[in-house]
Amino acid sequence: MISVKNVLIVLAVAFTAYLAARGLSWTAPVPQPLIVVTTLALYLATTWLCIFWEPASVRAVAHPAVPHHEAPAGHPDDAAQAPVDGIRGPLPLPVIAQLLALACAVIVPSAVSIAVGAASRTAPFATWYLGGIGALMTIVMVRRRPWTAWSGIVALTVASMIWMGPVTALALGLVGSIVWVACAQLLVLSMDRAARDTSRLTRLQRAATGWQTAQVVRQRERRVQVQRALAVAGPVLTRTVAHAGVLTDADRLEARIAEGRLRDEMRGPRLLDDEVRAELERARRRGANVTVLDEGGLEGVDDETLGVIRAQLAEALRSASSDRLYIRTSPDERIAVTVVGRSTSVGAPSDEDAVDLWREIPHPGRG
Structure with missing residues (x-):
C-alpha cells in the first residue's frame, strides 16, 4: 500500500x-x-x-x-x-x-x-x-x-x-x-x-455536537412536560375560569389531585408508569398526603429493571392505608426505592404520628 x-x-x-x-x-x-x-x-x-x-x-x-x-x-x-x-x-x-x-x-x-x-x-x-x-x-x-x-x-x-x-x-x-x-x-x-x-x-x-444533542433532548422533554401539565391541569383550570373561581368540594379535590400529579411528574418521573400513577391517585382520593422524590440511585437502570421496580412500588401502594406516604429513591447500591407510611396514633397528640408502613424495594439482581 x-x-x-x-x-x-x-x-x-x-x-x-x-x-x-x-x-x-x-x-x-x-x-x-x-x-x-x-x-x-x-x-x-x-x-x-x-x-x-x-x-x-x-x-x-x-x-x-x-x-x-x-x-x-x-x-x-x-x-x-x-x-x-x-x-x-x-x-x-x-x-x-x-x-x-x-x-x-x-x-x-x-x-x-x-x-x-x-x-x-x-x-x-x-x-x-x-x-x-x-x-x-x-x-x-x-x-x-x-x-x-x-x-x-x-x-x-x-x-x-x-x-x-x-x-x-x-x-x-x-x-x-x-x-x-x-x-x-x-x-x-x-x-x-x-x-x-x-x-x-x-x-x-x-463537545458542541454533544451540547446541541443535549439541548434537543431537553427541549423535547420540556415539550412533553408541558403537554402533560396541560393534559392534567387543563380541565381543572377550564372549570375554574368558567365558574369564576367558585369551586365545589369535588372541584377542589380534583385540583389537589392535579397538583399532586404535576409534582410527581417533576420530582420523580422515573418512578412512574400508568399503574403507579393510578395507585398514587387512589391514595390521594382517600385523603392521603403523598410525596414522591427521585433523589438519585436509578441512573443507568434499564427499562426492564425499572418496570420490575415500578411493579413492586405499585403493589406497596395498593396495600397502603397510611395518612402520609413518602416515596423516595435510595442512593444505596442495594435498595432502589423506600416507601414510608405514617398515620396518627390512637390516643396520641394530634401533631404526632407513627410509622405504620416501611417497605424497601431492592434493585433486581443485586445482593
Whole structure:
C-alpha cells in the first residue's frame, strides 16, 4: 500500500545509499580501502536501522510521549509512540539506535579521513560523510531525538573542521547538513502543532455536537412536560375560569389531585408508569398526603429493571392505608426505592404520628 510514510522511507533509503555509493567512486588511490568499506557498511547499517527499527513493544504501548524530549534509558517514553493528543506520529528512536548513530557521527569522519590519506581528504569520494552524517542526524531528528541529532552534528562539525579546516568543511557541505537538521526540527514542531490543533478542534466539535444533542433532548422533554401539565391541569383550570373561581368540594379535590400529579411528574418521573400513577391517585382520593422524590440511585437502570421496580412500588401502594406516604429513591447500591407510611396514633397528640408502613424495594439482581 502506497502511503506518505512509505514514500518517505523509500526516499530516505535511496538518498543514504547514494551518499554511501559516492564513497566507493574513488578517483585516486586509497591507502586503506578496507577501512573505507567498513565505515560505509557501518553507516548504512546504522542509517537503515534508524529508519526501519520500530520494536513491537514500542508499537504496542499507547502511553503518549512528549515530543522532542530526550528520555533516559528505561523511561516509559522510550516505549511510546509519541502521538500528539491521540494523533500518531513518528515513533521515538530506541536508545541502542541512538548510541549507534552517535558512534557513526564520531567514528566515520575520522575513519574516512585517515583511510583516504591527506591528499584526498577534500575529494568528493572522501567528503561524502558530510552529507551522509547530516542525513543520518536528520532521520534521528524526525524520530524525535533532537538532543541526539544535534550532538551528532556537533561531532561531525568538530571532526570535519579538524581534518579539512573550518572554511573547507563549511564550503563542502557542512552547512547543508546543519540546515537539514534544523529544518527537520522545525517541520516536526509544525506537524505536532498542527496535530494538536486538529485534535483540539475535533474535541470542540464533539463537545458542541454533544451540547446541541443535549439541548434537543431537553427541549423535547420540556415539550412533553408541558403537554402533560396541560393534559392534567387543563380541565381543572377550564372549570375554574368558567365558574369564576367558585369551586365545589369535588372541584377542589380534583385540583389537589392535579397538583399532586404535576409534582410527581417533576420530582420523580422515573418512578412512574400508568399503574403507579393510578395507585398514587387512589391514595390521594382517600385523603392521603403523598410525596414522591427521585433523589438519585436509578441512573443507568434499564427499562426492564425499572418496570420490575415500578411493579413492586405499585403493589406497596395498593396495600397502603397510611395518612402520609413518602416515596423516595435510595442512593444505596442495594435498595432502589423506600416507601414510608405514617398515620396518627390512637390516643396520641394530634401533631404526632407513627410509622405504620416501611417497605424497601431492592434493585433486581443485586445482593
